[in-house]
Structure formats: structure tokens, C-alpha cells
Amino acid sequence: MYYAENLRVIVHGAVCVNSGAFHVSGQEEVVVRLDVTESAPKKRCLVKEATPGVQAMAQRNKKYDRQLRIWGEQGQSALEKANICVLNAGPTGSETLKNLVLGGIGSFTVVDGSDIQASDLGNNFLIEWSSLGKRRASAVCSLLHEMNESVMPKFVDESPESIIESNPAFFRQFSLVIATQLSEFALAKLDLICRQYNAILLVARSYGFIGHVSISVEEHDVIEAKPDNRVEDLRFHKPWPELRRLVQEFDIDTKDPIVHKHIPFGILLIKILEDWKADHGGQMPSSLRELKAAITSRKRELDEDNYNEALKAAYLVTSPPSLKPEFLAVLKDRNVEIDAGSSDFWIMVAALKHFMENEGEGEPPLDGSVPDMHSFTDYYIRLQQVYQAKAEADAAAVEERVRNLLKQIGRDPDGISRTSIKHFCKNARNLRVYRYPSIADKYSSQVRTEFQKLLAAADNSNAAFYVLLLAVDRLAGTNKRYPGTVDAEFEEDLALLKAAAADVLSEIGCHGASIPEDLVGEMCRFGAAELHCVAAVVGGIAAQEAIKLLTGQFMPLSGPLIYNAITATATVLDV
Amino acid sequence: MMKRKGEDEPWALEPEAMAETVDLEGRWRDLDRLLLRPGYIVGPGFEPGIELRDMIKDDCRVLVIGAGGLGCELLKDLALTGFGNIEVIDMDTIDVSNLNRQFLFRMRDVGQPKAKIAAERVMERVKGVNVVPHYCRIEDKDPFFFRGFQIIVLGLDSLEARSYINAVVCGFLEYESDGSPDLTTIKPMVDGGTEGFKGHARVIIPGLTPCFQCSMWLFPPQVTFPLCTLAETPRSPAHCIEYVHLIQWGQDRPGETFDADNTEHMKWIFEQAARRAEQYNINGVTYILTQGVVKNIIPAIASTNAIVAATCALETLKIATMCSKGMDVFMQYTGTDGVYMRTFQNEKDPNCVVCSPGVPVEVEPDITLKQFIDTILKDSRFENKISMPSVSLQGENLYMQAPPVLEEETRPNLEKALRTLMNGEGGILNINDRKLKGTLRVQVIFKDVDMDAGGCG
Numbered sequence A: 001m002y003y004a005e006n007l008r009v010i011v012h013g014a015v016c017v018n019s020g021a022f023h024v025s026g027q028e029e030v031v032v033r034l035d036v037t038e039s040a041p042k043k044r045c046l047v048k049e050a051t052p053g054v055q056a057m058a059q060r061n062k063k064y065d066r067q068l069r070i071w072g073e074q075g076q077s078a079l080e081k082a083n084i085c086v087l088n089a090g091p092t093g094s095e096t097l098k099n100l101v102l103g104g105i106g107s108f109t110v111v112d113g114s115d116i117q118a119s120d121l122g123n124n125f126l127i128e129w130s131s132l133g134k135r136r137a138s139a140v141c142s143l144l145h146e147m148n149e150s151v152m153p154k155f156v157d158e159s160p161e162s163i164i165e166s167n168p169a170f171f172r173q174f175s176l177v178i179a180t181q182l183s184e185f186a187l188a189k190l191d192l193i194c195r196q197y198n199a200i201l202l203v204a205r206s207y208g209f210i211g212h213v214s215i216s217v218e219e220h221d222v223i224e225a226k227p228d229n230r231v232e233d234l235r236f237h238k239p240w241p242e243l244r245r246l247v248q249e250f251d252i253d254t255k256d257p258i259v260h261k262h263i264p265f266g267i268l269l270i271k272i273l274e275d276w277k278a279d280h281g282g283q284m285p286s287s288l289r290e291l292k293a294a295i296t297s298r299k300r301e302l303d304e305d306n307y308n309e310a311l312k313a314a315y316l317v318t319s320p321p322s323l324k325p326e327f328l329a330v331l332k333d334r335n336v337e338i339d340a341g342s343s344d345f346w347i348m349v350a351a352l353k354h355f356m357e358n359e360g361e362g363e364p365p366l367d368g369s370v371p372d373m374h375s376f377t378d379y380y381i382r383l384q385q386v387y388q389a390k391a392e393a394d395a396a397a398v399e400e401r402v403r404n405l406l407k408q409i410g411r412d413p414d415g416i417s418r419t420s421i422k423h424f425c426k427n428a429r430n431l432r433v434y435r436y437p438s439i440a441d442k443y444s445s446q447v448r449t450e451f452q453k454l455l456a457a458a459d460n461s462n463a464a465f466y467v468l469l470l471a472v473d474r475l476a477g478t479n480k481r482y483p484g485t486v487d488a489e490f491e492e493d494l495a496l497l498k499a500a501a502a503d504v505l506s507e508i509g510c511h512g513a514s515i516p517e518d519l520v521g522e523m524c525r526f527g528a529a530e531l532h533c534v535a536a537v538v539g540g541i542a543a544q545e546a547i548k549l550l551t552g553q554f555m556p557l558s559g560p561l562i563y564n565a566i567t568a569t570a571t572v573l574d575v
Numbered sequence B: 001m002m003k004r005k006g007e008d009e010p011w012a013l014e015p016e017a018m019a020e021t022v023d024l025e026g027r028w029r030d031l032d033r034l035l036l037r038p039g040y041i042v043g044p045g046f047e048p049g050i051e052l053r054d055m056i057k058d059d060c061r062v063l064v065i066g067a068g069g070l071g072c073e074l075l076k077d078l079a080l081t082g083f084g085n086i087e088v089i090d091m092d093t094i095d096v097s098n099l100n101r102q103f104l105f106r107m108r109d110v111g112q113p114k115a116k117i118a119a120e121r122v123m124e125r126v127k128g129v130n131v132v133p134h135y136c137r138i139e140d141k142d143p144f145f146f147r148g149f150q151i152i153v154l155g156l157d158s159l160e161a162r163s164y165i166n167a168v169v170c171g172f173l174e175y176e177s178d179g180s181p182d183l184t185t186i187k188p189m190v191d192g193g194t195e196g197f198k199g200h201a202r203v204i205i206p207g208l209t210p211c212f213q214c215s216m217w218l219f220p221p222q223v224t225f226p227l228c229t230l231a232e233t234p235r236s237p238a239h240c241i242e243y244v245h246l247i248q249w250g251q252d253r254p255g256e257t258f259d260a261d262n263t264e265h266m267k268w269i270f271e272q273a274a275r276r277a278e279q280y281n282i283n284g285v286t287y288i289l290t291q292g293v294v295k296n297i298i299p300a301i302a303s304t305n306a307i308v309a310a311t312c313a314l315e316t317l318k319i320a321t322m323c324s325k326g327m328d329v330f331m332q333y334t335g336t337d338g339v340y341m342r343t344f345q346n347e348k349d350p351n352c353v354v355c356s357p358g359v360p361v362e363v364e365p366d367i368t369l370k371q372f373i374d375t376i377l378k379d380s381r382f383e384n385k386i387s388m389p390s391v392s393l394q395g396e397n398l399y400m401q402a403p404p405v406l407e408e409e410t411r412p413n414l415e416k417a418l419r420t421l422m423n424g425e426g427g428i429l430n431i432n433d434r435k436l437k438g439t440l441r442v443q444v445i446f447k448d449v450d451m452d453a454g455g456c457g
């Protein structure tokens, strides 16, 4: 085995590079990995001084700038801590790893037991012409290392199937295992091993024009879901006392026309709603139109941007954003009943639930952000401060509950940092918990019903290809080769595949369903080909999922994904 | 379907001698399953066989525009899909911030031309492929250059560059007299784009599917702040940064041109913006944000580029070989909430100024050619597109602005009735103008032709 030497420099305290290019908060520990190669022996001595660490950090921040803008320092350091295992170094495994190595994961181990053949030179960019006949694991590993030397590379020259059989404890060291081009049988075994060692299993497969990506793990919690359409939690419909007090300070009917058009729309909406209720015995407007009419009646000029913004945002008063079903499910989860063994996440969820049932009055903590509003600067800043103060107060209330809960279950009351709790509160509205059935019992009755529906749909080709993927593995199990790999036996294979697909259908309870002939034909035509471009798409999707799982940001796949390169579409089978 | 290299194409390169010898038996085993055998879901005219594989290796010339995040992936994908003759054009040099995704480049390459390094690296790794780099702007190339490729693949990050190349390529398109596109003049384009976890890929077959101009609405307008907000009522860190960038720089450092790649300039903007933010009680101006706002930085990651580029390369393979059905023309990808990957079949704009058979222009029946030219110059649809138009009818010059000899020769036509010049009936006129990137086709419709005919008869 070949290990790259790896050095760690711990930089304590606030790091300020390039006049504040990157602020690292005082408590955080920053791990900088320096690459140490034969050609750069000097670096080793320099590490003892402070400046090269700072310089290396600046270089790292420049290199990763375009992704730091997506997942931030927290996300990046999560990637840098990750130790990933990739099974099989064909194009699917190589492309997945390529994307992760470029992004700067901590370390990886490639497991592959094959010799490099001519076909590897036709579909894998991470193999050099001169490597023909050599071992695939070491060849791919060294080219990956050359691509980003701050990543620690390892390889194991053994077939994944044999490690799964003979050395399950090998998987203990990894946070994520990415299994590529493995058949269903090997996967089911691997899944049990990963669950035992608490490693996430990510499955990726390319087969002709078809791809498959899926996740298997007991539970994955997401705090920073970062939804595209963030719900603006502004509480115009039920302002808290401080916000009401601020609104009272404004005379929205001021004679000064300049002031009139520079009062932020938030203030306008709350005030106009208040006046409406005073005139209508405390009732809310019965429709959006009524409220809009009330706004328009206070507007003086056509070009008053603040009023135009108020009209656009009026719906936030009449139909304030509701809590999403996924969020409500988290509150009802069995893990909310915490004990000494509960994770920090569930302790915070329990505190959140108590907060909402008491001082939160049914709402999660305010996140404190306010959209831009046409306004004088100081009006806007004052409004922003009231929102931020409320968010602080809410987070402090949750924090107190967290401390009490920790005490109750016999843990150190300061065991969860204030920064973590604040971060949790800021994102509370979008909490998500994902659970995935184990590969062995993937065909629970619930899955079957969903799947039957999908198969029956007019455009069912992606669901049908899922069945066909299972069918080719069955055939390969009995025939010792995939259908369509020998030209002379194509017709025979076609018939066998059709029968195997029918078997799979009845096994998963989809009697009566059938797979269109042309799809069976295509699947046989593919002959287990691993096309570079299909592998690149599958490897791209798998790398995105890996990043989401490792950083705990964004929302991962909720079920198995089938990618179809014929139509350039993907379908996530709903679980 | 593909045109063979010929004598009339001086830019065609001799294939490298080694290309003939390097193919190992079984190297393209996986691709051969699809290219050498019949299929069940294939495009029209798919003819599997060795000739098809040789065609993409030897005869099909593909141009990749952009050697950045998408470009690097595209070159790798096309080379490993069997395309043997690829050219790449890019005006940029390599920057440190490219290295998280532009996998053909290393730290030691910083400052080198992207096109050159990318071409070298792909040829080093994938034996037998010939990649010709062009280190220049797309505008520097004669439109004739683009004609030399069978398929053009775009890995660009700006709307302007896409619009430009779209106009050039749609400019090659000619229509038959019945309004159907002349199939021999169609040059397919495949376009990709990414931002963070999201991306798109699309296929543009000019004359048959919507061109870039037809579906301009798919791209959201850029966010700009009103100047009065920046100057008088800033409320966000971005307002403070843009004020210093757009207004204060010119006041405090008159005569100096701001350069976003100059660290001293960028630091000055950051410091001034931070000062302004402090005055107004605004939090959150950082150096990173300053760079992001001033340079309009689009976040980018390797995986999304891989997905979008490979989708483009697969569609390129389908166009070239018909080995599978082409996708519906527009693919959208979002990876932030699970995975969303769908395609759409959007509509062509029948009056598109770039790709339609002709933009309808209604004119008086007795109009002269000069009056017609004045009419189109005043037409808001052609605003900023034409300034000194030359007019031709099916290859015949009606009026040419240049060269002087031709101008003099065609000048007498200006005072003639347009209808006479067009042989008594409406139809398509081709307008060329220095400002246009391709040909503008105008469909002339004479008002009240029947009444007019009766009145004069």
C-alpha cells in the first residue's frame, strides 16, 4: 500500500488573511493540510513558523473560493475531515472520486482488484496509456493524488467482493463508503456492514445508458437544508410587542412626501393591518384583495416603491407561511423523547419542541433576516435590529431549554456550544430527517405500492429500467455474465432477460405489470457497457450526494434514483 | 450525414499519423456495444458499424467553445466518446480559483492559456485524439472558421458570448422558398451552463428547435440596484460595495481605470465599502463578499460541471451518430433538494430575429428600396442591431453599403420600387450589417396588395 505523507497545522485563534479575506471565529480550530511531496522538502521545516500556515490557508481559500461561496468554511472543513472509501475504480468510481478530490476531501481509499485492460483506456480518464496491464487501484489512486495533493490517497489492491466477504472490519474507518458497479447481492451484504459501523453507504452504477444512485443509512439529519425558495418568516400577521412598538413610532400618514415613500413596507403592512382591525372589530381582512385595497388607499403617488413592495408582499399577511410537513414530522419523531444516549441534534429538537409549545407560541425561533425594503437607511436598520433582537431572544430561550435538558439526562449542561444552538435556531424552520430502508428489505409493502403506481404511469421507462437493472444482476448471478455481452448469443439473452424481468416484477408484487419490449432490447444492447459520459453523469450526481451527506447541508436523495441518458432525465423513486 | 474533409477546407488538419496506429483491440468495447450493433431506441438513419465509429474519429469535427469548468469536462468526455478531431477556443488564462473544478490544470499552470494547456493534457491522456487550441476571443475568428465544424458545443459563462455565437451559427441557416430550412445549412449547437448545484443543457438545431434568442426569457435578468439607493439610502453590504465600485471610484480616483484583478484596487473598494457600511450601521461587508459583488462571481463545483458537460457530450454523440433518440431540447438540473433532472420541449419564436425564416415587416406597396431601408432602421425590433444595412434577395445584391465599387453599382436601386425589385411579390430579404453577427431575414409583406392592384390596373 502506498500512503502519502500528511502534515497537519493547527492554527488557533482568529485568522485574518488578505485584510479579512477569511474570518475564522475565535473558538474554531482550523485544520490546514499541507502537501508534502518529494519535490518540496523545504515545507517541512517551514511548518514550524506561523506565516506559512497562514499562507497555505490563503492559498487554500483561493483554490476553493468558488465552492466556499456555496457551503462555507463549515462545509469545507467537514469535507476535509472526511475519510471516504470507493469500491471499484472503473469510470464511475473514478469520476465520483475525481469530483470529490478536486473539492478537497480529507482522504480516500480506492478498492479494486483488477488489471488494466484495453477497454479501460477507452472509458477512464484516470488511467494512462502506459499503465496497460498494471493494477487498476494503484494507477487510479496515483493520478487522483496528482490532481490534488492536499488529499491523502490510499488504495487496496483487492476485489471489493472479497473484502466484503473476508474483512468487514475494514469498513470501520470510513465516514462514507461509495460502492460502484456492485451487484445487488454484494450491496446487501455491504449495507449490513456499513450500518454496523455507522458509515453512510452511497451506491452508484452505470449500465449502458442507465444510471443508478442511492443512499443507505439509518438516519441522516439536516440542519442547513438551504431550500431554494426560502420562506420569509416576517410575522407581519402577528407582530411581537417590540415590533408593534417600533411601528407606533412611525406616522405613515406624514405630510412629508419624501418620508412617505421611504417607510419600509414591513412597517406599512403592520400599521395598515392594525388600522383595518381597529375599523373591523378586530377581524382580519377576509381576502388579499381587501387588504390590497386598504394599502392602495394609503398610497399617494404611482412611483412609491415602498407601497408597491407592500402590495407585492401583502400575501404574507393574509396567508403567512405555514410549517412544512417534513418539519412537523421531525417534531413528532420517536427520537424527540430523549435520553442519555440521544444525539445533540435530537436534544436540540426536543428543546425546540418545548420552546414552540411554550414561549414560541407555536412558531419556531425567528431567523432574524429581513429582505431589502425600499426605505431610508436608518428606518430599515432599526427594523432589522428589532428582528435580530427577537432572533437572539428566541435562540437564548432555546439555549436555556437545551441546558436544562442536558442536565436532566445527566450530561454536561454546556455540552452543546452556543454557536451550534444559534446555528440550529437560525435554520430551525427547515430541519429535515432522512431514513433509508436497508438494501435487504428494500421491497417493503410501502415501496411496492409506490413503485406499482410509477410502473403504471404513462411514461414509465425510468421505473422499468430500475426493474431491468435488478433483472440483469439476477441473470449475471446464474449465467456468470451479463446479457448482451456476447454478440452471438444476443437473441437468447434477450429472451432470458425478458423472463428475468418478469420474475423481478412478480417478486416485488407488481403482477400484471410488464416491461416494454424496446426497453428490454435496449438493456440487452447495453451489454453491461460502462460508457464514460454516463459514468460522468452518475459520478457527478454521486459526488453531489456525497457532499450533501458529508457537510450536512442541502437535501439528499429521498429514495433510489434512476438516470436515463436516452431521455436525459432522472426519476427519484419515492419511498 | 457528415461532410467529409475536402480540399475546399483549408483549415482542415491532417490527422496525426499516430492516430491510425494507437487503437488497441477492444479499447472501445463499451462504446462499440452501442455503435456497432442495432438498437431499439435510436435516431433516424442510424447505421451501426465500424464506419460509424471511424466517422466520429476521423471525419466529424467538433468545436468546444470555452476551456473552463465545462470545457475541461467536455474535452475529456468527447475524447473518451471517440471523437478524434476536436478544437477548443478560449481567451482566458488559468487562475488559482479554477483549480477546484478545472481538473486539467495544476498550480504550476497558473497564468497559462486555458485552451493550450487543456488541449495538451487531453492529448497526453487520451491517445489518438487531436485537440487544436485557439487562445483568442470568439469574436476574433472569422465566421468562416465556425463553418468548418459539424457540431459546436458551448461551455460558456456569459449571455453575451452565447448570443454572439448563436447569431453567427444561425446566420449560416438558409431557408427554402417554401419557408422550410435548407437542411444542408443547419449547424447543430449543444449548450451547457451551471451555477452551484444547478445546471442546464440544451440542443439547438437552428431552424428546427428554439435558438438561444428564442428562449432568452429562460435567463433571469441581472439584479441591478437603483443608483439613488446606492448613493442615498444604502441598506445592505452589497449596496455599500456597489456604491464604492460604481460611484466613489470615479470621484476619488479620477482617470484611473478600475481593474477587478488588481489586488490593490479590490482592497481599496473593500476598505471604502467597510467604512461606508460603518457610517450607515450596516453589518457584513467582507473581502470575499466585495470580490463576489464586484466581479459578479458565480459559485461553481466540479460535480455539476461533470453532469452538465457529460449530458452535452452524450447529445453530441447522438447528433453525430443517431445511436439514440435525442433528448427534448432543454434539460434542467437541480441538486439542492434531492435530484431534479427533467427535459422540456419549448417552442420556437416564429418571429425570432435570429433564426426565423423572416421577421414580418409590413410596408406600403409603392415603397422604394431607400424608404424600405429607412423603415427597418426605425423598427424597434432591430434597434441597436443594424445601422448601415445591405439588402439582398436570394443571393442577388439589391443594395450594398460596401465595398465602394458595389455600392456605386447598386446605388441606382435605392430609388426603384421595392416591389419591382422583388419581382412583384413579397418575400424574404436578407439584411447584412456590420453590427449583425449573422444575416437578418426580413419577410416583406405589401399592404393591401389586392386593392392596390385594382386601383392601379
Ligand SMILES: [Zn+2]
Binding pocket: B210, B211, B212, B213, B214, B215, B349, B352, B353, B354, B355, B356
Ligand atoms: Zn430563434
